[in-house]
Amino acid sequence: MKNGLFIVVDGIDGSGKSEVIKLLHNYLFSKHKKYRILTTREPTNGVYGNRIREILRKEKVPTSNSKKLLELFVKDRQEHLKNTLEPFLKSSNEHELNIVLCDRYYYSTIAFQSAQGLSTEELISKNKAFRKPDIAFILDVEPSIALKRIEYRKKEKFEQLEFMEKIRGNFLKLPKLLDDNIKIIDASKSLDKVFESAKKEVDKMLV
Ligand code: TYD
Numbered sequence: 001m002k003n004g005l006f007i008v009v010d011g012i013d014g015s016g017k018s019e020v021i022k023l024l025h026n027y028l029f030s031k032h033k034k035y036r037i038l039t040t041r042e043p044t045n046g047v048y049g050n051r052i053r054e055i056l057r058k059e060k061v062p063t064s065n066s067k068k069l070l071e072l073f074v075k076d077r078q079e080h081l082k083n084t085l086e087p088f089l090k091s092s093n094e095h096e097l098n099i100v101l102c103d104r105y106y107y108s109t110i111a112f113q114s115a116q117g118l119s120t121e122e123l124i125s126k127n128k129a130f131r132k133p134d135i136a137f138i139l140d141v142e143p144s145i146a147l148k149r150i151e152y153r154k155k156e157k158f159e160q161l162e163f164m165e166k167i168r169g170n171f172l173k174l175p176k177l178l179d180d181n182i183k184i185i186d187a188s189k190s191l192d193k194v195f196e197s198a199k200k201e202v203d204k205m206l207v
Pocket of ligand 1: 013042043056073104105106108109110112113156158
């Protein structure tokens, strides 16, 4: 695997992405000494990512500012790929296998910004030049369960039941819309079970 391994975990807020990513990170780190792992997220902590976070913190209406957000998410992704993901994946060689674990990617743009009212075709086309992950996990869970899981934290712009139902529906349509290696995982199950399903798929890619 000369070009590294690019893994994405995506899904609605409260689907358990970060927990699954942590478990995958630990698992891969101990699995083989030749694996180097970069765990990262979008939006990033760069200039564009921070502007996004500011908008998400301040605004309450889920559908507002869709165009501006789309532009920022795409710019943030461009920077992330150019400065972080591509150089890391490229530096993989016969002694070291570089693995990226990325929390959210263009699947979020398609699911969220289309729920904001932008056209799915436009969203796909704005993201089609970006590197395809080798595998993408979409953690699928009912929004009412997801909201329960995150009830302790302050709700952001997109964390409202009806809006999350739309986003969930959009995530579930992705395998039909994209020619990507997408695995939908039932994330209403226990964290152990969700992790086991993801691990099994990752192991298949590492043989
Ligand atoms: P953040 O709190 O950073 O992420 P998380 O909820 O995963 O911890 O907020 C990111 C929010 O932005 C989240 O609600 C998903 C949304 N989002 C988009 O609308 N479009 C995108 O392209 C991305 C990457 C995220």
